[in-house]
Each structure stands twice: as structure tokens, then as C-alpha cells.
Amino acid sequence: MKRVTVMAIAILFSGMTVFAAHSTTLVPDTTKTKKVKPAKVQYTCTMHPEVLSDKPGKCPKCGMTLVKKQPAKKL
Ligand SMILES: [Zn+2]
Structure with missing residues (x-):
């Protein structure tokens, strides 16, 4: 056993x-x-897509709070 x-x-x-x-x-x-x-986060204005920033802030053109820009996903 x-x-x-x-x-x-x-x-x-x-x-x-x-x-x-x-x-x-x-x-x-x-x-x-x-x-x-590496995930690179960029901030952009919803009204002005040409505005790009690597840190959160406000749009120099309209003063709107910049939002995180999602990287383009390949489908
Ligand atoms: Zn703007």
C-alpha cells in the first residue's frame, strides 16, 4: 500500500x-x-480637438475642462 x-x-x-x-x-x-x-494619456477639449495637453487643465480657447483622450482603437 x-x-x-x-x-x-x-x-x-x-x-x-x-x-x-x-x-x-x-x-x-x-x-x-x-x-x-505604454498607455499615454492626453487631454483634449471636446469643442477643440486640436487642443492637446499631456496633463489635465483648461482649454485656452474656450476655458472648458480638458477631458482624457482615448487612444484610437483598431477594430
Ligand atoms: Zn475648447
């Missing part, structure tokens, strides 16, 4: 090691692709 338990643990352990190795090789891959493009 003892041998069976040892075998079961050995199989379980090797299975976990394979799973852990598999997941660790996958994780850096996804983080790499995410880190390539």
Missing part, C-alpha cells in the same frame, strides 16, 4: 511541476506584449 501512495504522490508532483513550468513560460509572454505600448 505504501508504494502506491508514493507513486501517486510522485505522479501528482510531476504533473504539478509540468503545469507550473508551463504557466511560467506563458506568463512573461503576455506581460511582454502588454509592456510594449
Whole structure:
């Protein structure tokens, strides 16, 4: 009976090691692709799209509070 338990643990352990190795090789891959493009936030006026600022403030043309400009998403 003892041998069976040892075998079961050995199989379980090797299975976990394979799973852990598999997941660790996958994780850096996804983080790499995410880190390539840093999210650059720009602020713009809703009335004047030509007004761009890298920090929140007010539009120099109409005094409206600048809103975050969402990067164009490719569909
Ligand atoms: Zn404006």
C-alpha cells in the first residue's frame, strides 16, 4: 500500500511541476506584449480637438475642462 501512495504522490508532483513550468513560460509572454505600448494619456477639449495637453487643465480657447483622450482603437 505504501508504494502506491508514493507513486501517486510522485505522479501528482510531476504533473504539478509540468503545469507550473508551463504557466511560467506563458506568463512573461503576455506581460511582454502588454509592456510594449505604454498607455499615454492626453487631454483634449471636446469643442477643440486640436487642443492637446499631456496633463489635465483648461482649454485656452474656450476655458472648458480638458477631458482624457482615448487612444484610437483598431477594430
Ligand atoms: Zn475648447
